[in-house]
Amino acid sequence: MVDPPLRDGAVVIKGGRVLEVGPADKIRRRYPQNKMTPLAGQAILPGMINAHAHLELSHVEAEDLPHDSFVKWVRGLRAMLRSDVVDPARSALKGVWQSIVYGVTHIGDISRSCRETRGLLRHGPARITSFGEALGLAKLRPNFEESLPGALDDSFQNQRLRIGLSPHSPYTVDLAGYRQCLVLARKLCLPLATHLAEVPEEREFLMNQTGPLRKMWDKFGLWADPVETFKGSPIAMAKAIGLLDYPTLLAHVNDCTEEELGWLKDGKASVVYCPRTHAYFNRPPHSWRRMMELGINVAVGTDSRASSPTLNLVDDLRLLHQQSPDVPVERIWHMATINGARALECDGGQIAYGEPADLVSFDIQSDDPLTEILENNLIPNGVWVGGKLILPQSLQ
Numbered sequence: 081m082v083d084p085p086l087r088d089g090a091v092v093i094k095g096g097r098v099l100e101v102g103p104a105d106k107i108r109r110r111y112p113q114n115k116m117t118p119l120a121g122q123a124i125l126p127g128m129i130n131a132h133a134h135l136e137l138s139h140v141e142a143e144d145l146p147h148d149s150f151v152k153w154v155r156g157l158r159a160m161l162r163s164d165v166v167d168p169a170r171s172a173l174k175g176v177w178q179s180i181v182y183g184v185t186h187i188g189d190i191s192r193s194c195r196e197t198r199g200l201l202r203h204g205p206a207r208i209t210s211f212g213e214a215l216g217l218a219k220l221r222p223n224f225e226e227s228l229p230g231a232l233d234d235s236f237q238n239q240r241l242r243i244g245l246s247p248h249s250p251y252t253v254d255l256a257g258y259r260q261c262l263v264l265a266r267k268l269c270l271p272l273a274t275h276l277a278e279v280p281e282e283r284e285f286l287m288n289q290t291g292p293l294r295k296m297w298d299k300f301g302l303w304a305d306p307v308e309t310f311k312g313s314p315i316a317m318a319k320a321i322g323l324l325d326y327p328t329l330l331a332h333v334n335d336c337t338e339e340e341l342g343w344l345k346d347g348k349a350s351v352v353y354c355p356r357t358h359a360y361f362n363r364p365p366h367s368w369r370r371m372m373e374l375g376i377n378v379a380v381g382t383d384s385r386a387s388s389p390t391l392n393l394v395d396d397l398r399l400l401h402q403q404s405p406d407v408p409v410e411r412i413w414h415m416a417t418i419n420g421a422r423a424l425e426c427d428g429g430q431i432a433y434g435e436p437a438d439l440v441s442f443d444i445q446s447d448d449p450l451t452e453i454l455e456n457n458l459i460p461n462g463v464w465v466g467g468k469l470i471l472p473q474s475l476q
């Protein structure tokens with residue numbers, strides 16, 4: 081990230097990457113022959129990275145779902161998706177544009193219909209890390225195996241889209257499934273993501289196969305013994321099977337103890353906190369500040385439109401800033417930029433030599449752009465991906 085953000089500056093782009101960055105007058109003298117897009121009075125920031133989303137749910141409105149309990153929400157979403165006839169790829173592309181307008185240039189997207197979504201998003205305006213989702217235990221165990229070939233299909237990879245693998249969660253994937261995904265990710269050098277410790281009920285489900293999550297399986301009529309149990313929490317399970325020794329992207333990690341934070345600190349995994357989704361479920365405070373104090377990499381995500389009002393990642397940063405005004409704004413912005421790049425194991429998240437020219441510009445009045453953007457409802461007036469101007473189209 082440019083520190084401080086580049087006001088009245090210029091970025092020289094070659095081959096879609098940053099060649100040089102600095103004050104506009106200096107750059108103009110050094111590159112007099114270059115065409116420059118005028119950005120006077122604006123701040124240039126790195127394009128933002130939404131490290132956890134489900135773009136194919138971008139047609140859903142969170143407020144249409146019950147959310148006083150997580151299980152009710154899952155059941156409501158499942159019922160809605162079974163009755164809707166929606167093209168997942170079109171919904172995902174809609175989600176990309178819902179992200180781009182707010183300055184998000186790279187999305188860590190979890191996809192169940194990855195053949196369809198990848199086919200369209202590879203030609204889309206944003207960078208996508210497309211985690212093919214695998215899930216299914218008990219009577220649905222065959223679904224897990226059946227989802228793997230699609231999830232691992234790399235035929236759609238290009239400069240904009242790369243693939244990853246995502247075993248869904250400890251209440252939908254058994255231990256053998258998690259082990260298999262980790263082996264595959266290591267062998268194929270793939271990014272790996274999972275939902276972990278999202279709700280306290282995961283502990284009970286994992287240890288004893290009882291509680292609300294088990295009742296949910298029973299209500300669906302899909303439970304069948306035996307399913308292997310684990311005598312410990314979801315984070316202990318992640319540690320035991322090696323997920324923390326891999327740069328696994330762990331979405332949520334809402335339910336964790338100080339001892340478990342110590343395991344995360346000693347491991348390679350990143351945490352993705354989704355502030356507005358957290359607020360939607362009215363969850364107790366998240367440990368993101370403690371995690372960052374310990375040196376754990378914490379990125380931010382929106383999660384899907386089924387739990388977040390929009391895909392405006394800056395609004396998630398705004399919520400963090402409102403709730404924790406004592407945290408330096410630079411640290412909050414890092415969560416949506418360089419921390420996101422680290423979580424997704426990709427370039428970007430900063431404006432520096434050799435980095436992809438993924439940029440956003442904001443019209444700024446003050447000398448403190450990062451605070452000004454957070455404390456006002458500013459949206460970008462320019463978005464570039466790989467040096468190509470995506471928005472506004474009037475400048476193209």
Ligand SMILES: [Zn+2]
Pocket residue numbers: 132133134190275331383384
């Ligand atoms: Zn999610």
